[in-house]
Amino acid sequence: MxxxxxxxxxxxxxxxxxxxxxxxxxxxxxxxxxxxxxxxxxxxxxxxxxxxxxxxxxxxxxxxxxxxxxxxxxxxxKELDEAEIRDLYLTRTAIETAAARAVAHGETVTQSLERLRARATAMAEAAAAEDLQALADADFAFHEELVNLAGSPRLHRVHETLMVETRMCLTALQGTYFDPEDQVAEHSRIVEAIAAGDDAAMVREIEEHMQEALDRLVRATR
Amino acid sequence: MxxxxxxxxxxxxxxxxxxxxxxxxxxxxxxxxxxxxxxxxxxxxxxxxxxxxxxxxxxxxxxxxxxxxxxxxxxxxKELDEAEIRDLYLTRTAIETAAARAVAHGETVTQSLERLRARATAMAEAAAAEDLQALADADFAFHEELVNLAGSPRLHRVHETLMVETRMCLTALQGTYFDPEDQVAEHSRIVEAIAAGDDAAMVREIEEHMQEALDRLVRATR
DNA sequence: CCCGTGAAGATTGTCAACAATCCGGAGATA
DNA sequence: TATCTCCGGATTGTTGACAATCTTCACGGG
Incomplete structure (x- = not known):
């Protein structure tokens, strides 16, 4: 045996x-x-x-x-008011920027980028097919992949909860229309910033992406 | 009524x-x-x-x-091996840099800085008195204050756990000697970076502080 | 009509007993 | 001697019943 x-x-x-x-x-x-x-x-x-x-x-x-x-x-x-949603995105930004930096400085950047690009491509395809459900799923898959690739159990655990909360928000506003192209572009920029190894750019792109997402949400809520 | x-x-x-x-x-x-x-x-x-x-x-x-x-x-x-400790400090860096930025961009920066300076002063006094226990306590109080001032329930909750884990590590190596002056100086630099409103400097100082703390720990562990 | 009182119903908080599982060692067997 | 088997003790997992608390609603007094 x-x-x-x-x-x-x-x-x-x-x-x-x-x-x-x-x-x-x-x-x-x-x-x-x-x-x-x-x-x-x-x-x-x-x-x-x-x-x-x-x-x-x-x-x-x-x-x-x-x-x-x-x-x-x-x-x-738990119910999420606007302040809570802002806090949610603030925390997501903290976790995901840290994850991006860990990925960029990690051992296996090449493979990681490959997987992130695949996720970004999936988003683009869903956007092209105008399949909003698939787009949303691919969006989540992208962010989950980003944090997973960081290989940090703590970032992962925290992020898991944050994603549940994010999905809660989006589920509540199901049917609202967001411009798919913007979303796809934002994700691509994040990947490319990681590829370039430019820490400041990574942080900036993720921050802007979160800000955009937050704005879309808050706008839809009112 | x-x-x-x-x-x-x-x-x-x-x-x-x-x-x-x-x-x-x-x-x-x-x-x-x-x-x-x-x-x-x-x-x-x-x-x-x-x-x-x-x-x-x-x-x-x-x-x-x-x-x-x-x-x-x-x-x-839970037991913390070296990889876990690294992950712990990675996550602390993520949370505390986010907190620092929130504080620096918050409404009440002046008051916040006041409180942080008070914490830093407490550390300096403990160091001067060579009271290592008080120094460690003041150290923790500083970081807790920083995250509290950010006013983010999520950052706070996550940080709480991280601080417990940090204390676990330090308790395990009780009696080890760290140079007090270095620690005090690192904290002062963080406060001043927040005061200057320089995001990049804030991140850099916190990162360096965490790296130093991590090194001290890992060195002491072996 | 409004407000305080009280009891019924429902829901949560707590407990002690029962069932299932795991670990260690004694004994049997090759 | 080494290995397998089986049993006892201890610990966790689960359950159903009991106690405490809160909410609702009807009733009576002001």
Missing amino acids: SVAPGFQPVHRESTSALITRQLREGIMRGTLPAGTQLSEVSLAAEFGVSRGPLREAMQRLVQEGLVRSELNRGLFV | SVAPGFQPVHRESTSALITRQLREGIMRGTLPAGTQLSEVSLAAEFGVSRGPLREAMQRLVQEGLVRSELNRGLFV
């Missing part, structure tokens, strides 16, 4: 982790809209578990900041 | 939140050293609660990344 046929260590997950993931997905997709109370009994019934594991999952989401807890009253999906 | 005598809305906290805070403190101070298993029964007994609330607190810490969960085996205080 000493041969190693490339097996991976079995990594099972605790039930609370599983439930957490599903709830997060629900919040993200808008199945659980902002402000809704998360009833323990009904959710537990839906998941087919007792309230114990479910409550543990809830506490995770509270810690993550996706859920707000009111003592003896219940848990509610 | 329309007069507003400056009362604050009562905000009580759930038991799990309270326990979480205490456990976090324990991890930070080294009462619960890295790697130790967190026994549910003994901890529950110590806190005088049942395992329910305690488990909820644990899940929070898992989500925060301070505790690692092994299924059916237990929960362990």
Whole structure:
């Protein structure tokens, strides 16, 4: 039994982790809209578990900041007002600029750029096909890829939450029209700044991109 | 009842939140050293609660990344190897540079600078008195103040965890000697860069400070 | 008509018991 | 001697029941 046929260590997950993931997905997709109370009994019934594991999952989401807890009253999906959205994008900028710099100074810049370009291309194709859903997905995939390539577990964890919140915002305004070409161009500029290894340019492009995205959002909200 | 005598809305906290805070403190101070298993029964007994609330607190810490969960085996205080420490400082750099920029561009720069200068002065005094404990505390207070002044709930939340991890590292190497003057000088330079409103300088100073701190740590670890 | 009072219902917070899983060592077997 | 098997003890995972709290709504007094 000493041969190693490339097996991976079995990594099972605790039930609370599983439930957490599903709830997060629900919040993200808008199945659980902002402000809704998360009833323990009904959710537990839906998941087919007792309230114990479910409550543990809830506490995770509270810690993550996706859920707000009111003592003896219940848990509610966090609502995002304009100030919160600004803060969200401020933090995204912090994380993603750091990620970009890590990627640019990393060992495997060439491969990283290849993957980022692929993501940018996917966005361009979706824009050309006028498939807004695909465009949005490719957009998220780009930013997730950027942070993944940085190879930082902490940046990744924080960013994961931020992306859920971002998706929350966009889901709430589904159907709003954004100019696809602008978005595609902004992402390309980010990639090229990384390729050029120009730290200042990277930061500037990401900042501008976030500012644009934020403006689009705020404009659509009013 | 329309007069507003400056009362604050009562905000009580759930038991799990309270326990979480205490456990976090324990991890930070080294009462619960890295790697130790967190026994549910003994901890529950110590806190005088049942395992329910305690488990909820644990899940929070898992989500925060301070505790690692092994299924059916237990929960362990996360250990930080060199790669983790590097990642920690990378992320701190990301958060604190963003905070510094927010402070520099904020409405109340003057007041903010005042408070930061006060923190820097406290450090200098501790260094002059050769009180290493006070110096370390003042150091932490400076960085916490910096992020608080940014007024960003997200940056704050993330930073809180990072500071716990930082303290974990330092507690583990208690007794090691670092040159106080260097540390004091680095912090002063950060404040002055913010005062000058020079974004690039701010980023550079914080980056260098983090790099220095990281080097000190890694050197001490080996 | 308005406001304070009180009880019913529902929801969350907590607990102690039960089930499942894992780790260690004693003993048997080759 | 080395290895396999099995059992005991301990720890975690899960559950259902009980206690505490909050909300709602009807009722009665001013």
